[in-house]
Amino acid sequence: MQIATWNVNSLKVRLPHVVDWLRENPVDVLCLQETKLRDEQFPHSQLAELGYECAFAGQPTYNGVAILARRDTVGDPSSVVVGNPLFPDEQKRLISADLSGVRVVCAYFPNGQAVGSDKYDYKLRWIDALADWLARPAALPVVLLGDFNIAPEDRDVHDPKAWEGQVLCSAAERERFARLVALGFVDAFRLFDQPPKTYSWWDYRQMAFRRNAGLRIDHILVPQGLADRVRGCRIDREPRKREQPSDHAPVVADIDVDDGQSAITPPRRRPA
DNA sequence: ATGGCAATGTTTCATTGA
Numbered sequence: 001m002q003i004a005t006w007n008v009n010s011l012k013v014r015l016p017h018v019v020d021w022l023r024e025n026p027v028d029v030l031c032l033q034e035t036k037l038r039d040e041q042f043p044h045s046q047l048a049e050l051g052y053e054c055a056f057a058g059q060p061t062y063n064g065v066a067i068l069a070r071r072d073t074v075g076d077p078s079s080v081v082v083g084n085p086l087f088p089d090e091q092k093r094l095i096s097a098d099l100s101g102v103r104v105v106c107a108y109f110p111n112g113q114a115v116g117s118d119k120y121d122y123k124l125r126w127i128d129a130l131a132d133w134l135a136r137p138a139a140l141p142v143v144l145l146g147d148f149n150i151a152p153e154d155r156d157v158h159d160p161k162a163w164e165g166q167v168l169c170s171a172a173e174r175e176r177f178a179r180l181v182a183l184g185f186v187d188a189f190r191l192f193d194q195p196p197k198t199y200s201w202w203d204y205r206q207m208a209f210r211r212n213a214g215l216r217i218d219h220i221l222v223p224q225g226l227a228d229r230v231r232g233c234r235i236d237r238e239p240r241k242r243e244q245p246s247d248h249a250p251v252v253a254d255i256d257v258d259d260g261q262s263a264i265t266p267p268r269r270r271p272a
Numbered sequence: 273a274t275g276g277c278a279a280t281g282t283t284t285c286a287t288t289g290a
Contacts, residue, residue, distance in 0.1 A: 009289085010279055034289085036280070061280050062288075111289055119288095149290070168290060203290070204277035215290080247278080247290080 001074065001100055001257045002027040005218055006239075007108070007147040007201075007248035011035040011064070014246055015043055017239050022050055025236070027252060028074045029099055031106035033147045035064030042066070057082040057092040065095045065106050065146070074099040087129035094130070100257055103138055107146035112167045120167060123149070127176040134183050143255070144185060145220040147248065150177045152187070156216035158197065168217060185221035188233040188253040200235050201248045209240055220253045229256040 004027045008014040011032060022030065030052070035042070037058045044054050051070055055077040058064035069077050077097030084094055096105040107130065112123035134142060150173045154160035163169040181187065189198075199214025208214065222230055231254040240249045 013279070034279095113289080147290095166290095201290070206276060208277095217290080244278090 001029065001102065001255045002252060003029040003031075003104065003143060003145065003220065003255060004250050004252040005031040005033070005106070005145040005147070005220060006250035007033040007218060007246060009034050009036075009246040009248065011037055011043065011066070012041070013244065015046065017242060017246065019046065019050060021236075021239055021250065022052070022068075025250075025252065026051075026070065028070045029104055030068040030250075031104065031145055032066040032068065033064070033093075033106070033108035034062075035066055036061060037064055053077060055080040055095055055097045057095050059090075059092045063092045063108060065092060065108050067095055067097045067099075067104055067106050069097070069099050077104075079103075084129050084133045086133045087126065089126070093126070098140055101140060102255075102257060103140040103142045105134070105142055105144045105146075107144060107148070109147060109149040111149050112173070115165065115167050115170050115172075124172060124176060127173075127180070131176070131179055131183060134180070141223040141226055143220065143222055143226075144180065145251070145253075147217060148177065148219050149217050150174065151215045151217050152177045152219075155196070156199070158199065158211075158213045158215065163215075168215060181221060184224050186224055186227045186230075188220040188222045188230050188255075189216070189235070189251065191227060191230050192233055194234075198235055199249075200251055202240065204247055218248055218251045220251055222253065222255060226255060226257070230254065231256055 052068040056066035093108040110123035113119040200218035202209040202214040233253040
């Protein structure tokens with residue numbers, strides 16, 4: 001199963017990029033964040049033409065998440081859940097669905113704006129609630145992927161000195177990231193040797209992409225029990241080079257999943 | 273120290289993102 005995540009920063013503007021990317025990279029599952037569309041505006045017919053069935057949850061202007069599933073390989077998303085049952089939230093940042101024996105949790109973590117701000121507090125509470133939810137036993141192994149808005153380590157930051165203690169890099173955020181991983185996941189990207197200075201987001205300003213002044217804040221967390229079935233994980237910079245790009249690049253993982261009936265063990269859970 | 277770029281909404285600018 002090839003599974004990918006991409007913060008598209010408006011699916012309305014980026015639909016041509018998504019369509020082109022899927023033609024080149026016909027992944028089984030593509031999770032999108034920041035669709036910024038009302039549900040009635042979601043381009044499900046265009047994506048269905050491409051062979052993808054979609055589960056989505058949107059709102060005007062901000063947020064919005066979607067799971068695109070290739071009809072001929074993984075079929076329709078089932079058991080779709082919008083939001084975190086433990087954290088009532090107007091903001092559409094979370095959607096999960098079951099596909100091919102895997103529970104896919106697509107997440108758009110809050111940005112946090114600035115350390116110490118109300119939005120930062122919301123970010124930490126949102127993550128804590130996500131961890132509480134994921135700590136519950138699940139019927140299927142969970143893959144948690146999306147825009148985490150956290151650079152887990154200094155090597156995920158182009159200029160660690162400048163970013164030290166700033167939002168996306170603060171100790172409390174990194175601790176939350178580690179806590180999520182400790183629920184029984186591995187960071188798929190770090191299972192492999194990767195080119196140094198590989199990032200998934202670059203600011204639109206100051207030619208940040210050309211300078212590779214980026215951060216790695218988009219992640220795919222795979223259950224420990226599936227770690228040795230992950231065949232690869234990469235960040236695709238190509239779409240970021242196009243005209244009118246998203247500021248994020250897609251992250252893709254290749255997981256060797258048996259078709260539903262394997263003896264895959266769910267991730268080990270933290271004691272209650 | 274500040275803002276720089278992009279998207280959205282209803283706009284002639286404010287808000288948010290990261």
